[in-house]
Amino acid sequence: MSRYNDAKEYIKYFGENDTSLPHLLAIIVGETVCDSTIDTLGELGFSGISQLSEEELLKFEGITTETLFRIKALNGILNMVPKFDWQSEFKISSKFDVIEYVRDIRYKQDSQLDLLFLNKNNVVIGRQNIVKGTRTLNKDLVHLAFRQAIKRNASKIVVCSNEPAGYAVLKDEDYSLFDYFLSISNLMNVEVLDHIILGKKMCVSIAEEITNKSKGELA
Structure with a gap:
């Protein structure tokens, strides 16, 4: 052939x-x-x-x-196509910056979960893939994520995953995973900013969804 x-x-x-x-x-x-x-x-x-x-x-x-x-x-x-100098500083100011930075996983055929490590000024100082084939982590992998953050002297973490099916829809396990990240972050003194899920047709931010729900409950 x-x-x-x-x-x-x-x-x-x-x-x-x-x-x-x-x-x-x-x-x-x-x-x-x-x-x-x-x-x-x-x-x-x-x-x-x-x-x-x-x-x-x-x-x-x-x-x-x-x-x-x-x-x-x-x-x-x-x-x-916009080109980044990955050696230069890239600051995360919104979910759209995250989506742009990890755009390479957006259209992958298999699920993938990556972490962005940031310093106190929200500048990206590292990125690491934690798991492929799923966006669900067990507790051991969450602990590994924080060990990597401490190793890199990171102040903050952003969790990033993709949704190969197309539309990014938040599931109960996504919220549970984010809650567990938050619980560990309080112990490790490493802030977890968000978990952003990139779909081919739309992207969602768990932190944003939680904020919107809180506003709805107070209304």
Whole structure:
């Protein structure tokens, strides 16, 4: 099977977010480009490809003028995507900042739960995946989360997870997990700001929902 047809099968069964770069490139450049060229482009990566001249690209086996336009269009799209210097300071001021920072998990096919570690000024100082395949943690993993926070000298934690089904809907276990995080945070002196769940079509903040419920009860 050619890399192009192989790539279509990968995307069909695993989704575009869990498909390798060479396979994604195979779809973009088309079935006329040979596998060795696709592998080389994959090794170069987007930054390497963008630095090649038209003459250099046309030297690759199977690259035609039509393929060249597809690659240039891809570079144009990538240049439109906001880029962060992950080594520079990124401050969390709202749930939208969190959603932007962990946007890579939003469209994943499997559930995933990550933690953001912040300093006292709400600047991100670390990120760690805690579990995949579910957004429910047992107590041992919650304790691990706080140990990691202390190890990084973090003052605050934001819990982040995704909802592969599409719409992010809060479940009882989400509230229970957040309550347990809060109970441990009081002992560890590490503040838990929120648990934000990213769905493909919408995102929700548990802290925001709790605040809204409290306002409703007082009304």
